[in-house]
Amino acid sequence: MSVTDIATRRDAETDAETFDSLNPANGEVVGTYPVHGAEDVAAAVARAREATAFWSSLSFAERAERLRAWAGVLTRRLAQLCEVVHAEVGKPHGDAQLEAALAIDHIAWAARNASKVLGPRRVSPGLLMANHATTVEYRPLGVVGVIGPWNYPVFTPMGSIAYALAAGNTVVFKPSEHSPGVGAWLVDTFSQVVPEAPVLQLITGFGPTGEALCRSGVDKIAFTGSAKTGTHVMRACADTLTPVIIEGGGKDALLVDADADIAAAADAAVWGGMSNAGQTCIGVERVYVHERVYDAFVSEVTARARQVRAGADPGAKIGPITMPSQLGVIRRHIEDALARGGRALVGGLDAVGERFVQPTVLVDVPEDSIAVTEETFGPTLTIAKVRDMDEAVERTNATAYGLGATVFSKSRGMELARRIRSGMASVNSVISFAAVPSLPFGGTGQSGFGRIHGPDGLKEFTSAKAIARQRFPIPLALTTFARSEAADKAMATLTTLLHGNAGKLPRRRR
Template sequence: MDTSVFTDFTMTIAGRAVAGDTSYEVLDPADETVAARAPVCSPEQLDQAVAAARAALPGWSATPLEERRKLVLAVADAVEAQLEPLKRLLTREQGKPLDDAAAEILGFGYWLRGTASLSLPETVNEDSAERLSVTRRVPLGVVGAIVPWNYPLGNAGFKLAPALLAGNTVVWKPSPFTPLVTLKVGELLREVLPPGVLNVVSGGAELGPWMTAHPGIDMISYTGSTRTGRQVMAGAAPTLTRVTLELGGNDAAIVLPDVDVPAVAEKLFWGAFANSGQVCLSIKRLYVHREVHQPLLRALAAYAATVRVGRGTEAGVRLGPVQNRPQYERVLDLLQDSHTRGHRFAAGGRPGEGPGYFVGPTLVDDPPESSRIVQEEQFGPVLPVLSFDDIEDAVTRANASEYGLGASVWSSDPEAALAVGRRLRAGTVWINEVQHLTPLVTFAGHKQSGLGSESGTEGLLEYTAPQTVTLRRTAPAAAA
């Protein structure tokens, strides 16, 4: 793979390149070789990044909204101009196929452009001869953006676009597993944004807690596991730092008996297995009416057999590896548990041979509701396909999870599916599709799937605080 255009990696602090005192190896998940070395941010360098963001805050927040809008669009342009080398770098560190890497980079630009079209509302509470009262939205300050490894650039767009548009400055931290594209984008944007407006730091597991507890950071926007989200919330509590948390999901899909099986099988497959199942909104529990359970299971297995798994740079590959060893071992542990308990497999069920963190698309046939493969979020290419006889039972089982991120309902009768969907306890419910998101529509998790919102006007407002300004127009009446 030719990544020679991107070799050295530095952090970005106050618009300048900053090397770490030490570095660490970033592995290619397709063969476990070293893709590159990334800098390790020290506590002192994090202080410098936060100080740079705070120093840039007055000027950036005072920049007119229209100018900030133009610069957010310029960020999208600068990243897309480097699509070819960036997609190769992303595939090398994350593992996804090149086409999917390109789609993620273009999605970053799409998200920035869509968010840049939004405006901050201003409410006139009173406009009388006596006074003018207006409530407006002001930036929170310095935002710490903590991004996961499944979509290192795509998820960043959800945070950077509203944070910058609203007038905040940012310290951006990628996952230790996928820092390379983030570091390179930080370098590209040194020529686009004023110094200190966007700072990029990288490092190990200790860097996130340093950020959440840092007194100079006003808001943490975190995407990742629910377990770590609780730690983020606890770390931010002593300083009352604002948090938005987009956390885990165990999304249910309910398939009604009237579906056209051949028509929905491929859609359901990609709803579950896109990015090798490493999507927060993947279908992770598939509830299928017994009348169509076995036909649909066979159709899914037949389609799975046509999907090539391998290194993301190879022609025809549709699914890459699990991104990192800890997650790979977690997926294998869930598979072993299913084997031990005698669950039936309609496809897959074993790791790939040779180096790399490969697991082929796996279908588990009607495991018990209480089994780990149903109750726990897999975040990998494994899907339990469960049967039901009664829609009340399906809704109850779908809602029983501690998570409530997304859900979907599939039927040839959209109105019947909509009636079922409205009973599901999830932040986003799709009918006859899944994972359709836009920067103009609010996305939020229920229950243990998160706090706050992303995208749309509500997501933009998460990066602001309301401020009411009241002007007294007439002098107070004199005391009698």
């Protein structure tokens, strides 16, 4: 289901297939993990199915207590977790700590709010069914499969794992083959606070392992990765009508209005586009700037981008490109932009090395260049001048993606954010929506569908249960073959009284 740069081998003693997790900064082996086949996956799902009897029987408060305990363990062992993330995906410790801290906050929010969002609540039965008491509640699905990415191996899958667990589901987690150690670390720490049953389990491997999870009979799949791989996930899930949540990446834009704070907007563009070496699905890849402030903005961005350096030493601001094959994608995008008349004000083709990519700022790039139309997933920015924000919105929306967006404007920020076709937007800040646990996270178009985080994220891992209870009988019995002609007339009269005047235009006075 995905292309990998990692080789496998057979264990000499057990004949089991294994693969190595490699440090992307130097190629050193971080750990060795099994390639789980379909039988292994089926066994894990069967164990998870048995564990649902224990986990779903707990009250919201009891599950919350255990999730808070997990958040506490992650907090106390934060430095250790950051070291695992740094070793496997290469990001600086500070960025790993930011990612983990946000994930911990999401665990705490899901634990604290699951009862309020998912617990039974009364709803109005309406006049026709006034003799009934009506309630709705949200029941756990059972077993949820989570297929996580490598770029944010803690924060991103936790948006599904924590919310699915808080809702009462058990989880089988397949991390990326580039970050299995992070997944193993998370699962191990959870088992320490919930030792009673295998509520959260780990499976490791490549595309076939993920496909086996999709076909294993789980009750839902939450996937984060490329749109192309997302289509394979959907095909595999279709055979068993397994519902899916897809978060498929983006080509997010930042809009800079004439009245924007230029220094703040430039800082947001550079951090949003180049933090984590640009390997951020909600990162900034395109920038559209009002012509009146274009020159000042470009000058500010180039000055800031030149201060950012990729490397493995403590002074480097960004780390390596985690997936080696992505280097070719980044190089091809820069090459196409330059061949089509674009100019590199910072970086360029020479910025792409064997493991690291230095920041690259491109201007005068045609809108049909692949550097503008396709996800680059590297520390690059394209900056374009626009006559006004109407043109900026039009260009922003001229994409198959629709994940996040950023707007810098003192007077029109909310208006412009609403006009952008995206699942999320930040105004006068960048990527801030992801740090707010109560906000839903997800996109449209090629960026996928479904939501994690917030109340919507909790509900994604449940099914709504509606219950109508008759409190007392009434003469106007509607759901019976013994219904009388008088009851039919009474129902028609009542319906006319309730809805007959809807849509009528008021009489004009002469």
